[in-house]
Amino acid sequence: MRPVNVLEAVQEGRRYPVRVGAGAGAGLAALARAHDRVALLSCARVLATPAGRSAVAALRRAGNLALVHRLPDGERGKTLAELERGAARMLAAGCTRRSLVVGLGGGAVTDAAGFLAATFMRGVGWVAVPTTLLAMVDAALGGKTGVNLPAAKNAVGAFHAPEAVLADPAALRTLPARELRSGFGEVLKYAALRPAMLGAAAAQARSGRAGAGLVAACAAMKLEVVARDPRERGERKLLNLGHTFGHGVEAAGRFSRWTHGEAVAVGLCFAFRLAARLGRIGPLAVAELEAAVAEAGLPTRLPAAAARRAARLMATDKKRTAAGLRWVLPRAGGNAWKVDWDVTAGEDAVADAVREIGGAP
């Protein structure tokens, strides 16, 4: 068994370990024992997997598991009604302000569990045990927690850093292929920020296996950026590479036709094409990025009508500022490229990139 990668997250004066690798969950019982009671939040699908069963067994061994609360799957578990239900069940199970919340699942569960921890008794500790690739490299890191309102995703939330994040890529074995591929869309974003990672990221995506080294490298990048810019005033915007157009794509597909990772993958291609239109990078960089996206089995193009709709909808993205959209775009540098944030682009260049991306039948 290869050793677990232990990363240290630093967030606004707080430090917590992020353990990535085989056996990362081993510390769960000890974390539980430091609290009076533990509330496990998960969903039925995850609790039925080997990773789910072993987390429950570890918490039972700790001896203070007061509650196993099943959230409805996915976004349906990220609501204020479910927050109230979860808090009421914690109270009924005897949880106090010294209790621990454990969020075991994908990003929807870790967002909801983290927000419950942020608000129960004005804030209790929590541990994230991410079981999707997206949650391991993104959602469970950085301390953003929250739920959705009917009109907007993540509209209500809080910054609440966990006590630990325990990510064992073995959990990904039961993940549906499309969810895994979607997580690789986010992995490719990190690789586009650090081009030396692109080849390995695309090859692992094609093989359908995310190695602990790659997951840890992505997690480390997010943690470094968040440590320097916790509230997204500057550098943290880099993590939105591919997301401006990507959010438009998600909306154009009514949040069901394309997964988040698929939308980000097309969004990366869009950002590189726009950067090329602006003369920031050459065609080889675009080709390299798109080859990696294609190798990962993710989309590089959209049907023309969907691309136009995505472009209209991205203008309502919350990252818009008064002076128009601000882009995260690559610029030729070193022997590959570097990425800048707060870049402006003329309407013509954007329209050209929309036409290029809309090349799918």
Ligand SMILES: NC(=O)c1ccc[n+]([C@@H]2O[C@H](COP(=O)([O-])OP(=O)(O)OC[C@H]3O[C@@H](n4cnc5c(N)ncnc54)[C@H](O)[C@@H]3O)[C@@H](O)[C@H]2O)c1
């Ligand atoms: N807080 C943040 O900084 C942040 C960042 C990115 C995304 N997010 C949030 O993350 C959410 C998306 O997360 P996600 O992509 O993990 O989706 P998800 O949590 O909806 O999980 C996807 C599906 O996979 C299932 N699943 C999870 N783990 C499994 C496993 N090991 N085996 C089998 N099935 C499993 C789930 O039950 C679900 O059906 C969104 O709500 C998004 O807003 C938050």
Ligand SMILES: [Zn+2]
């Ligand atoms: Zn994302």
